[in-house]
Amino acid sequence: MEWLSLIKAIATVLAILLATNWIFRIFYLDLKRDFSELAAQEQSNVTTTRKENETALYRNFLLPLGFPLVTGLGLSLKYKLRNGNFADIWCAIMDLADKNSIRFVDQSKDLSLQEINGMAKYILETYLSNAHGNVGILVTPSRSQGFIISIASMMASVKYNTLPHFLTSMPRKKLEDISILVVDSWESFSQLRGSEEWYELIIVCESNSSYISGDHKNVISWDQLIHGYKNDNSYMYSAPEDNSDDSKSLLYFTSPHGDTTSFSQGCLVSGVASFVRNFPLGHELNGKDSLAVTGNLSSLNLCLQVWQKVLAVLLHGGKVSFQDTLDLNKLYNPTLLLADANELLTVVKRSVSANSSFVQKLKYQWATALLTEGVFTAIGQLPIKSIEKLRSTYLLDCVSDSSLVNSFPKNVPKLKRGQSGNTLDSLQLNYLRAHLGSRVIFEYYCPHTVMGPIAHTNFYDYRILPPRVSANFIFCGPISTTLEGKLVQTKENSELDVTRRQGMLCIRGFTIGKPVEPARLEKARELSGEFGGGEGWMPMVGIFGLWGQDGCLYLYK
Amino acid sequence: MSFLMKLVFGGYNTSEDPTGVTEAPSADQGSKNNDGPVVEGKFYPRTLYKYNGHDHESILIAVKGKVFDCSQSRQFYGPSGPYTSFAGHDASRGLALNSFDMETVRGWDQPIDTLEDLTPQEQESLDSWYEFFESKYPCLGTLEPEPGVNV
Known part of the structure; x- marks a missing residue:
């Protein structure tokens, strides 16, 4: 009799488990799944x-069949559509600039867009309106001065055809197009070693002006540069009827290997439009978003790749913060995170080992199991306050030899395997999704040739690929x-x-x-x-x- | 049970291999129902024949030695369409004569129609059809006789 009861009990438990599994699969997973298998x-x-x-x-x-590639913002010019340019974007940003602000690495508090716009417009009209060449910038946009001078130069690219020319190192030979050079410190200025004469004006982004001697009349400090500016919350722009501004150049970028590439206004606006469109219905960019640009992304080498996302977030009334080093505990409660793929993985691994309780491990298992079924969950998120609001993380990974792509060689090299062993695989992407409680989008860049990613994974793609695929291939989306x-x-x-x-x-x-x-x-x-x-x-x-x-x-x- | 087991004891599903490196090689390109995209360039009557909208989803038609992709006009050239006899064939004579009869198109194993016997009026009609095809449909290549089959 006892045996019979035991068998009955086991059968009941099994039946309940099977029924639960079935109900979970049919009514929970199928209804909650973000991305169908198809x-x-x-x-x-x-x-x-x-x-x-x-x-x-x-x-x-994401491009409907028969539709063209994303070319721009789709603005109206009378009865026609036009793609737009930097001035359109900045004009729209300033319309929403009442509340949003930017936190830079050199500032202890946020800088409002009125201040940034005021300084940029002042620099534009006082120094760039009659410049005889481009503005060579050796300061990253993660610093307030670098950002402001870049914005001023981009304004000038539309209004005066003076372009920002982003440099990755101090020029050792004269670049003919540059008439104004912007360096980050007096220490950098001292490394010019006689090349000061190549430039009409040298701007040093530090306040101390005691270095300025009678020998260098073409040098000014940041304080002198912005002396007399006023906060300004408007930027007026109306496009010419012939639409000529949209086809102008936006910037030059010189890679660490000395190759200079020109990017047009179209590169910026199509990248901004593409980034905005990649957010699916119900997850669109909005005024509550806050983008954190961290770590390597703040370097001169990668500064070209931050503009599209930064401007897209500002365009929706969101905030931006820059951080030199990536530390999850010190983020300013971002909803969007832009980081180097390997850098973020290292930081998350460190945080996971610091939060290695049994409950946290169990939550991670649940999150991973659900993610591979196509259901997003933030249950496994690390207990870190500053990432509580995080909803989307962008991981940057670059081609192994950008200089080769940029040099356009006649002879194609033989494929060498094993050059990108450190690239994150789909299992690691899900590890990050589970621990960050955020969607993770892997983006593959050719950082000095293409503005924005070449390819990126889908917002909803949480698949884990077979180990043999991950061992042989980088999954770019x-x-x-x-x-x-x-x-x-x-x-x-x-x-x-x-x-x-x-x-x-x-x-x-x-x-x-x-x-x-x-x-x-x-x-x-x-x-x-x-x-x-x-x-x-x-x-x-x-x-x-x-x-x-x-x-x-x-x-x- | 597998999902609950994974939830409790850990583990995950892996997707199918999308690259094909771990599976048997396949020459699939794009559409899974056909044997890949049409390769632009040189076509023989034999290779053109299968692009008739029935054996392959694409519809190719040759006019005056050029091959056009007419898949977008499936309602005219596709199976059960009024001009279905042209699909996968050299339609030059039919267009010149404004006739949709099967007699105006040649089989894949016959020599290519030289169109030498067309009257000036028929030639003019053919030229205007050619202009129409050229402006409306993408040109994918040329129709050439296959050695040993058409010559």
């Missing part, structure tokens, strides 16, 4: 034709909505078969920079002609990968 399998629109020695063209499925991509056959890598969707990456679209040096521009044209048939394709030399059956880009590690 959507995950079809992340790109693929053309029905391809050229010989090329794959088909791939476009992000579908191509960005401002670009379209294809893979091409190269004679140096004949083992990559285009009929199996393998080859070297070529991109075309609106966020790609243009080489400034005539010789490099000619090399780029020749290479484009060779691989893209002169149809505006830019070969990314040295970047080899394949298109997955899900429409995502997988690059060989």
Whole structure:
């Protein structure tokens, strides 16, 4: 009799467990799932034709079929649409600038947009309106002076055709286009060693002016530069009827290898529009958002990549904060986080080991189990107050050899495996999602050639790929909505078969920079002609990968 | 049970391999129902034939030696459409004669129609159709005779 009761009890428990599992799967997981399996399998629109020695063209499925790539802001100019430019963005930002502000690394409190706008407009009219060249900037936008002078120069790019020229190191030869140089400190100024004479004006972003001697009449300190400015909460701009401002250059960027690339107003506005559009329904950018730009992103090397996101957040009335070092405990309660992928993983691992209670581990397991079922949960979030509001994290990862891409070599190198071993895989992305309680979007950049990511994972894509895929490939997600991509056959890598969707990456679209040096521009044209048939394709030399059956880009590690 | 087990004891699902490296090789490109995107360039009557909207979702039509992708006009050239006889064929003679009869199109194993016997009026009609196709449909390549089959 006792045996019978025991068997009955076990059978009852089993039945309850099975029923619970079934109910959970049918009524909870299927209803709560963010991304259907079908959507995950079809992340790109693929053309029905391809050229010989090329794959088909791939476009992000966020672009409706038959629609063009994201080209800009879609502003109205009488009965026509136009893409917009920096001045349109800043004008709209200042319309919402009553409450939002920016926290810089050199300030103990937020700087309001009225102050920033006031200083930028003052610099624009006093110093840039009659400049004879561009403004060479050696100060990161994470510092208030760097940000303000960049904004002033971008205003000048529309109004006076004077461009900001972002530098990554002190120029050792004269750059003909630069007439104003901005350096961060008097110490940097002392490293000019006679090259002061190359510039009409040198701005030192420190207040102490005791260094200014009679020998250097073209040097002013930051205090002198902004002396007499007034807070200003308006920036008026009306586009000319011929729409000519939209096609102007926005900035120059000189990479650490000395290659200068020009980016147009279109690069900025299409990147901003693309970032805004990537937020799905119900998760749109809004005035409560606060973006934290942290760690390596504040460096001169990567400063080009922060502008689109920073301006997009400000455009919606949100706040921005910059931090030199990434420390989860010291963030200013951001809702959006922009960080270097490996840097963030290291910091999160450190925080996890500091919060390694049994309950926290159990929560992490639950979060991981739910995430791989396609259900987002913040249950596993680390108990850190400053990340409580975090909802979306952007991880930056860069091509292993940016200088190779930027040099447009005639000879394509042979694919070398094992060069990107440190890149985060899908399992680590879910580790971050679970512990941060935030969506994590992996973005793949060519930081000196393309403004904004080349490809990025979907907001809702929480898949964990099989270990063999992660061991061999970087999972980049579908191509960005401002670009379209294809893979091409190269004679140096004949083992990559285009009929199996393998080859070297070529991109075309609106966020790609243009080489400034005539010789490099000619090399780029020749290479484009060779691989893209002169149809505006830019070969990314040295970047080899394949298109997955899900429409995502997988690059060989 | 598996989900509850994972919830309690840890573990996760992995997705299927989207790259195909861990599975048998497949030459699939894009559409899963067909054998990949159409390769632009040179077509033979034999290779053109399958793009008739039935054997392959794309509809290609050759006019005056050029091959056009007419998939966007499936309602005209697709199966059950009024001009379905042109799909996957050289439609030059049919267009010149303004005839949709099957007799105006040649089989894939016959020589390519040289159109030498067309009257000036028929030639003019063909030229205007060619202009229409050129302006409306993307050109994917050329139609050429296959050695040993069409020559």
